Amino acid sequence: MPGQHDPSDPTAPPVLPPGLTTRPLRTSDARAVFELMAAQELEDIGEVAIEEADIVSDWAKPSHDVGARSIGVFDGDTLVAYAELMGADRADTSVLPSHRGRGIGTWLAHWLQELGRRLGSTVIGMPVPQGSPGDRLLEELGFRVRWTSWVLKLPEGARIPDRELPPGYVVRAAQAEELRAAHDVLEDAFLEWSVRGRESFEDFDAATRGRPGFEPWNLRVAVDAHGTVAGVSLVLVSDDGSTGYVDRLAVRRDQRNRGLAQALLVDSFAQARAHGTSTSELSTDSRTGALGLYERVGMVATSTWVNRGIDLTATTENAV
Template identity: 80%
Template sequence: MRDVTPALPEGLTTRPLARSDSRAVSDVIAAQELEDIGQVAIEEADIVSDWAKPSHDVTSRSVGVFDGDALVAYAELMGVDRADTAVLPSHRGRGIGTWLAHWLLDLGRSIGSPVVGMPVPQGSPGDRLLEQLGFRVRWTSWVLRLPEGAAIPERALPEGYVVRTAGPEDLRPAHDVLEDAFLEWSVRDREPFEDFLAATSGRPGFEPWNLRVAVDPDGAVVGVSLVLVSDDGATGFVQRLAVRRDQRNRGIAQALLVDSFARAREHGTRTSELSTDSRTGALPMYERVGMVVDHVWVNRAMDLT
């Protein structure tokens, strides 16, 4: 898509975003999610922790679209290829989404990105727009929910293994387990440890119990789960889950799930969720333990090289 970037509707203005815009951005995303999937998944803490990562410069990697003083749309590019956008439903159909797509591709080209992709609910207006603009589907993601009142079957850990709250000494090993696992199928640079800290202990509202680790008899971290509680207190969400490659197929991932959801219930949640995508091959495992697909997203991307 190298044609001329269309103009924004008359009267709208743009500027780079700043950390002080986190609430306005989360409000725009929430309005779009409510329209597209019937529920709100975003929390301001998601934006704050992303923008606090030392590797990310929000000012040079973002743009906000304003109608007067009100933010009505935004886009940003994190790393080399992860884009996020949102447009207020009341401002759809005016060419703003198309303008944002061109803006992201231009930014990607300027920093040498080989590809720029973004998640959109399958079948949503954003999905249809990106398809029309020539964006291909890179992968499919599923948000799975454990039905209220249901529980994941317990599975015994290997002898001498335990699941517990991560301590300060576990943070670097936990980061290593997560990155080693995710980089088996994700084509990106290794996440800096400081970015990991921003997304965990630096996240607004984080409590030590949110980070769970499975350790072997020698105390080595072999599995990790990051479980968060939604702003309304109703849902426990496993944001990250990984087991060291040489320790898989021993029940450790299932034990981490059981523990994570149980700890979340102790903190008042009624349901539990997680997401996975087609790169991991993990969907059947989660369905086998009783989780059901709640909604489906696709990552649509444009190759720049």
């Protein structure tokens, strides 16, 4: 799926097919981006995993400037492709299946690399279904696999075995005054293996409590006998109400190996079922080492994704 280049200059950057236009995205484009990504996922993995609320909550973060960090590709009034860069290295792209094979993906990959260089990023990467057209294209363009991730589901009718809590511990909904502590537990745990800047509490709050459909019961905490937050789970309900999925799960380092993660999983999925869901799922990746835990409690991997990244060299203005 090569990009279109000026035949007189094989080193020239790719260009878009004639008739397509581009502009930065706006927050009002969230629905169009969702529909675009949903069409691509349906084509590539046979189901839609993305939700409009995912996009809205990401774009609500105070640190993210969607207009400065995104591009939409339009065929007339229809959004047929997009790309954006969040933080230093997290990219997302999508091309409408009907518009594949025309060099749009190559153009977007080039655009993202140039944006990353201007912003001083040293690497950018993006998730793609393993073996998909996007995966093959990125491999051709020199993007390496940085890590692998899996979507896991609990088989119909199955339940995660209960895990008894240590004496004095309780799992319940987080209280308002515990939000900062919950954020700290999540960030401390995720930054043990994720190479990125620390997420601000303001970004966390905007993407969590500010997410469309969020209710206080969605944020679960395990607290010890002194009332200190020891573990956190963020469980959400899909837009159609059918699936409860754990978006984030973490246990404080000094509180591990006490069954808190399993207890939080049991609680999270039970709460989701009490709110009408019939399917339970989550995702994990190879950096966490948690795949075995989820498989041992009966969850089954249903799709595999890879994060492909590429190292960037600084532009002249950013070079030291």
